[in-house]
Amino acid sequence: MIEFEHVTKSYPDGTVAVADFSLRINSHRTIALVGSSGSGKTTLLRMVNRMVDPTAGRVLIDDNDIAAVDPVKLRRSIGYVMQQGGLLPHRTVLDNVAAVLRLNGMAKAESRERALTMMDRVGLDRSMAKRYPGQLSGGQQQRVGVARALAPEPNILLMDEPFGAVDPIVRRELQDELLRLQAELGKTILFVTHDIEEAFRLGDEVVILQPGGVIAQHDTPAEILSNPADDFVRGFVGSDRAERQLRTETRNGRTIALDADGKPVGVISE
């Protein structure tokens, strides 16, 4: 369990990135933090592995205040996937995936074996192991990033816009892959995105942020769509948009879903 208790982060230049933010994240859940640029998402995520320390308030993991935990040790125990993958360009894929294992003192042969298994897990062919990150597609690089984060078997996975830089089709594939992995692994995932569709697809719960890390709504996707807290949320999730306003119609004996413009978007299965 991760708990933010009244955390504030102000930077020396006076910017208050997050003010009095509280949130409890239960274990084995995927929480999507979504908000526009500058709403404090990255700041909050980085508080969990102490890449950012709050100026006030506390962050607890399993009831322990992480301010008392050595930051390097903490970072090695928590998976972290960044937008651009953050891979080491002059190290092979295999060495990238094995990097934290080696830092944690695992023997070379064992770490390489574990790294290959992780590559299998995330759907990367073993033939990629000897390549360098620059020789991979954007989607493959993100898979390497996920494999590397998962290799030390962390309980917590932090993901900061991990699929933001890939095209929509690959993005969808990577989202599916993450859903599949999560069903298998049951990690506690904190996922940052500015894309509400992605948040709804991946999050068991979604936290919609306003600037300053103010929580506009924290709920399940279904609850947010059916019961938006206010106009800000309504606008953010686009519940007034034509593609969200679905109606059904029966054609050729089947029930199809149409958006507000009458465009068919799917079939209702009985």
Ligand SMILES: Nc1ncnc2c1ncn2[C@@H]1O[C@H](COP(=O)(O)OP(=O)(O)OP(=O)(O)O)[C@@H](O)[C@H]1O
């Ligand atoms: N080192 C820093 N010094 C001063 N201000 C900062 C610093 N880092 C972040 N900020 C400010 O804090 C606020 C929140 O930034 P943060 O990166 O957490 O937002 P975000 O929601 O992740 O944005 P994005 O989606 O653009 O990444 C912004 O106004 C940003 O300019």
